[in-house]
Amino acid sequence: MTEAIPLVVQSLFMHDLNSREIVSDVSLHVKRGEVLAIIGESGSGKTSVALSLLGFARPGMRISSGKILIGGTDILSLSGRRKRAFQGGKVSLVPQNPTTSFSPRMSVGKQMAELLAAHGHSGTGMKQLMRDALRSVDLPDDEKFLRRYPFELSGGQLQRIAIAMAFITSPQVIVMDEPTTGLDVSTQQTILELIARLVKSSSASVVYVTHDLAVVNVVADRVAVMLSGRIVEQGSRRQVFAEPSADYTRVLLDAIPRLLTDGPAAAPEAEGAIEFQNILEVKNLHAAHGQVEVVHGISFSVGKGECVGLVGGSGSGKTTTGRCVTGLHSNASGSLLFEGHSMPFAVSSRSKADLSAMQIVFQNPDRSLNPKESIAQSIARAVRLTGLADKAKVGAEVRSLLD
Ligand SMILES: Nc1ncnc2c1ncn2[C@@H]1O[C@H](COP(=O)(O)OP(=O)(O)OP(=O)(O)O)[C@@H](O)[C@H]1O
Ligand SMILES: [Mg+2]
Incomplete structure (x- = not known):
């Protein structure tokens, strides 16, 4: 056989x-x-x-x-x-x-x-x-x-x-x-x-x-x-x-x-560096998971309209750094300056204005969206957090975001 x-x-x-x-x-x-x-x-x-x-x-x-x-x-x-x-x-x-x-x-x-x-x-x-x-x-x-x-x-x-x-x-x-x-x-x-x-x-x-x-x-x-x-x-x-x-x-x-060949990285190189006005400054950031320190005193700044890439191997601390900046990881020390004022690490201590000025897109879409909500419900919740309450206006905003 x-x-x-x-x-x-x-x-x-x-x-x-x-x-x-x-x-x-x-x-x-x-x-x-x-x-x-x-x-x-x-x-x-x-x-x-x-x-x-x-x-x-x-x-x-x-x-x-x-x-x-x-x-x-x-x-x-x-x-x-x-x-x-x-x-x-x-x-x-x-x-x-x-x-x-x-x-x-x-x-x-x-x-x-x-x-x-x-x-x-x-x-x-x-x-x-x-x-x-x-x-x-x-x-x-x-x-x-x-x-x-x-x-x-x-x-x-x-x-x-x-x-x-x-x-x-x-x-x-x-x-x-x-x-x-x-x-x-x-x-x-x-x-x-x-x-x-x-x-x-x-x-x-x-x-x-x-x-x-x-x-x-x-x-x-x-x-x-x-x-x-x-x-x-x-x-x-x-x-x-x-x-x-x-x-x-x-x-x-x-x-x-x-x-x-045609990617955005290839084109503007010759034009020289663009000057950005700093909007976020991270100084001497240390962060730990429990007792283990995983981020050891890093400093960087992000200018208005600038896109800064954080590059490194698996486990090097990129996600932890992002979480510290957005207030999701408070086991940290150092200083965060946002639009010139100091910002606490804990999201619960941040002002409403700071909260809506800074957002995060997580690594895994299937884990960051609530499985019990439809796509429209998930987006509507974020829209309402910006202060919009009128049902029809929220619906219109959701539809325009999905377009
Ligand atoms: N649970 C579901 N119920 C109904 N439709 C679904 C479900 N999951 C996926 N689909 C739809 O089935 C189609 C195929 O989706 P599938 O996930 O197999 O694509 P894919 O090729 O793996 O895409 P990707 O490269 O994004 O992973 C899409 O139109 C998607 O919207
Ligand atoms: Mg797939």
Whole structure:
């Protein structure tokens, strides 16, 4: 008997609850040891397809028809215990955002142990698997590290653990949904190298979702291009890059050199430095998490209309610095001068005017928005905080912001 292809998707359709077609007639297959990259613009259906490979659909969506064969078994035909044995056992997922893939209430060691126990491991064999998995992603494998909680680790470290967990049960199929997107540039590079190394040494079939064509060049054997819920082109990486058949693929490929040559950074350089009037001055900022100091006396200023980039490796203190400035981290010392007056670190001690003059956009959109509110409700709440109370005016402001 010939071995079944590890992953075969046949004519998959997905709809939302209003019967809008989100995924249309998607078929693909991935051979043993092969990496298929799914590329396409935001909203084209990549994550929907990725999750369906584990038999999942997000709330508000359903898998309407089609087959997803993992090692010859249609995961969509399974239920209960047999389905759960496949999820994480025969097919695993590395999600886009490491912080949302872990329970905040359990140490990472416990979460790894739970996964392994659910797939039949126990005792010293299980401990050994955990240690090997952590070493394979270049993390410490001691008990102290395993006792840490997700909030005590950086995004890059968490993503390493998520990757280790995806490989730990030796699944036939591994799905990765933009696993490096939420990380800083230098961490992205090391995580990508790590993934490429692990994929090479395992015989798993990998589906790798990304919108970064440079990443495709590093990891993929074959490429599927998605647009509006459909696969418009599928082929070897070389073929898709060198001789794209779909117009849309050509548009995607053309966008790369343009980003490199016409970006805003390239143009104004020759005009010389622009003088800015300082609006924010940070002096000798020290910040700590508990007893551990993570920001050691930094000073910088931001001019009116100026955009200052804070660049550094994972865990270097960028987010903590941003939180100190916006009043969300008060375990800090040093001074903050805003429009010439001194500003306290605690948000609760700041004046109303200072509060509305300074805003933050968080790293992870899915965690910074209240899941119980619609997009319009979330924006309306922020609009009302500016002092606008009239219902019709708030509604009009929300609509104009969404435009
Ligand atoms: N829970 C949901 N209920 C209904 N529609 C949804 C839901 N989640 C996403 N959609 C819609 O489904 C379509 C596909 O979304 P999906 O998240 O799969 O795209 P994507 O290609 O992964 O995008 P991105 O690159 O931004 O991650 C979009 O039109 C989106 O608005
Ligand atoms: Mg997505």
